[in-house]
Amino acid sequence: MSPLTTSLPAGVGLGLRSQHFEQVVEGRPALPFFEALTDNYLADGGPALAWLERVRALYPLSFHGVGLSLGSSDPLDEAYLDRVASAVDRFEPSWVSDHLCWTSVDGRHLHELLPLPYTDEVATFVAERILRVQDRLKRRIGIENVSAYLEMQPSEMPEWEFLALVAERADCEILFDVNNIYVSGTNLGFDPQKYISEVPAERVVQLHLAGYSVEEDLLLDSHGSPVQDPVWKLYRNTLEKLGPKPTIIEWDKDVPDFDTLLNEAQLAQTVFDEALRAG
Amino acid sequence: MLAELQRQFADEILRGGVKAGIYSKTVLGALIGALEDSFEACRATVGAEFFGAMAGRYVRSTPSRSPSLDDYGDTFADFIADFEPAQQLPYLADLARLEWARHRCSTAADSQPMDPARLAEVPEALRDSLSFKLAPGLALVASDYPIDGIWELARNPSLPNVDLDDGGVSLLVHRNGATTLHVRLQPPEHQLIELLLEDVPFGGLCERLDEPSPAPALIARAIRLGWITGLA
Ligand SMILES: [Fe+2]
Numbered sequence: 001m002s003p004l005t006t007s008l009p010a011g012v013g014l015g016l017r018s019q020h021f022e023q024v025v026e027g028r029p030a031l032p033f034f035e036a037l038t039d040n041y042l043a044d045g046g047p048a049l050a051w052l053e054r055v056r057a058l059y060p061l062s063f064h065g066v067g068l069s070l071g072s073s074d075p076l077d078e079a080y081l082d083r084v085a086s087a088v089d090r091f092e093p094s095w096v097s098d099h100l101c102w103t104s105v106d107g108r109h110l111h112e113l114l115p116l117p118y119t120d121e122v123a124t125f126v127a128e129r130i131l132r133v134q135d136r137l138k139r140r141i142g143i144e145n146v147s148a149y150l151e152m153q154p155s156e157m158p159e160w161e162f163l164a165l166v167a168e169r170a171d172c173e174i175l176f177d178v179n180n181i182y183v184s185g186t187n188l189g190f191d192p193q194k195y196i197s198e199v200p201a202e203r204v205v206q207l208h209l210a211g212y213s214v215e216e217d218l219l220l221d222s223h224g225s226p227v228q229d230p231v232w233k234l235y236r237n238t239l240e241k242l243g244p245k246p247t248i249i250e251w252d253k254d255v256p257d258f259d260t261l262l263n264e265a266q267l268a269q270t271v272f273d274e275a276l277r278a279g
Numbered sequence: 280m281l282a283e284l285q286r287q288f289a290d291e292i293l294r295g296g297v298k299a300g301i302y303s304k305t306v307l308g309a310l311i312g313a314l315e316d317s318f319e320a321c322r323a324t325v326g327a328e329f330f331g332a333m334a335g336r337y338v339r340s341t342p343s344r345s346p347s348l349d350d351y352g353d354t355f356a357d358f359i360a361d362f363e364p365a366q367q368l369p370y371l372a373d374l375a376r377l378e379w380a381r382h383r384c385s386t387a388a389d390s391q392p393m394d395p396a397r398l399a400e401v402p403e404a405l406r407d408s409l410s411f412k413l414a415p416g417l418a419l420v421a422s423d424y425p426i427d428g429i430w431e432l433a434r435n436p437s438l439p440n441v442d443l444d445d446g447g448v449s450l451l452v453h454r455n456g457a458t459t460l461h462v463r464l465q466p467p468e469h470q471l472i473e474l475l476l477e478d479v480p481f482g483g484l485c486e487r488l489d490e491p492s493p494a495p496a497l498i499a500r501a502i503r504l505g506w507i508t509g510l511a
Contacts, residue, residue: 039346039347039348042347043349043386043387044386044387044388044415045386045387045388045389045390045415045416046385046386046387046389046454046457047385047457048386049389050389050457067346067347068346069346072285073281073282073285073286077346080346080347102285103346104346105282105285105286105288105289106286106289107344108289108293108342108343108344109342109343109344109345109346110289110292110302110306110343111306111309111310111313111343111348111351112292112302112305112306112309114285114288114302116281117281117284121280122281125281149300149301149302149305150300150301150302152284152288215301216301218301220301220305
């Protein structure tokens with residue numbers, strides 16, 4: 001496969017939400033790209049697809065999905081993969097990604113990004129599935145680290161080691177979610193700084209920022225609020241360590257007005273620009 | 280090993296067991312959220328609390344079978360029909376059927392209206408065997424209750440109350456561009472769509488449509504309204 005690329009324009013983009021289709025297309029905000037949730041554009045027809053055509057005519061896209069269930073013991077869902085492939089053919093996104101997790105077993109879909117046991121055997125198993133997806137899509141995909149609310153046993157290595165191992169064996173890209181390492185680090189008791197220093201920088205092609213919420217004694221990856229202070233701090237560290245990687249703000253629950261999102265992207269862009277200057 | 284581990288964890292999640300931790304709450308919450316989105320009128324009609332309890336029972340008994348959360352809830356109307364506490368609201372299952380048909384229709388394949396002149400171009404000898412293509416996502420929902428009025432009232436509670444004794448309706452769900460609609464059908468139109476859904480060709484339509492409904496006129500109207508989108 002071709003060398004790892006960072007083909008998306010540098011800077012901070014936004015997750016595309018249906019509430020804002022019109023403002024994006026009419027107002028053409030000065031953003032480098034939008035990230036579309038792949039699963040929202042796999043239907044046969046309807047207005048969302050028509051809107052995405054219009055957005056695509058104006059911006060590069062990143063496709064981010066939740067349905068591949070890359071870590072599931074079930075066979076890969078070929079029908080789903082076909083639908084992703086035709087959406088990718090149609091919209092030609094700059095990147096395609098899903099998550100390093102499982103979401104289904106025995107044909108039962110849980111629609112949650114569930115953690116894997118981090119073992120060498122599982123790393124090989126998941127990497128092989130990613131290779132098959134990449135063959136089908138004829139391109140490299142990115143895998144994203146998820147927020148974890150418990151540790152799946154038996155695990156024999158830390159998550160960053162597992163992520164690096166899978167990415168190496170599948171020769172795939174990494175979508176590094178800064179909020180998720182803060183959430184998982186707090187919930188499971190590891191140091192997010194350690195994660196940042198161990199992730200293979202050359203494979204990271206995109207960053208995610210989002211807001212978390214607090215529930216009982218856990219942090220939840222809720223995507224329904226502004227990015228919180230500890231995550232801004234980690235974002236700075238991430239850019240210093242990994243370089244200025246294109247970033248998006250994920251805010252898909254209790255979606256605010258578009259100006260609030262633009263403002264949030266602007267805050268991130270400021271941090272991004274500082275990191276660029278610091279080189 | 281992985282399969283067994285995932286199977287047990289999924290069981291634990293769906294039964295709300297302690298070993299699943301917060302995941303039971305997030306998983307069942309996502310499924311309930313999908314039902315809330317697809318069945319807004321039912322929710323408004325029975326209230327958030329009743330709906331939440333009903334949806335909670337459904338999600339525990341009905342796992343999602345598709346990677347797309349949009350597919351979840353296809354049997355919810357049947358579940359409501361059998362749900363004991365909803366028996367005082369005999370129209371609720373039909374209202375759910377209407378909402379599900381609308382939900383499906385909203386993402387069905389796009390279609391273009393057909394030129395009515397194409398029908399006249401078909402040679403007389405071939406006409407009887409001619410079949411018609413219905414617009415993707417088009418569906419019939421019939422009920423003994425005025426569920427279109429109930430649907431409107433759910434969206435706009437300031438409307439006057441619906442009289443359940445107003446009687447039943449036959450509704451056609453279809454899409455006009457980006458907009459999903461439902462309209463009331465007269466009995467001959469209902470019969471036509473039913474036959475078209477069974478893929479009955481032109482000759483059969485002329486025979487089977489009850490008098491006095493001239494099949495060609497009904498078909499011409501169905502083409503004009505975008506219900507029929509092609510010939511086969
Ligand atoms: Fe993310």
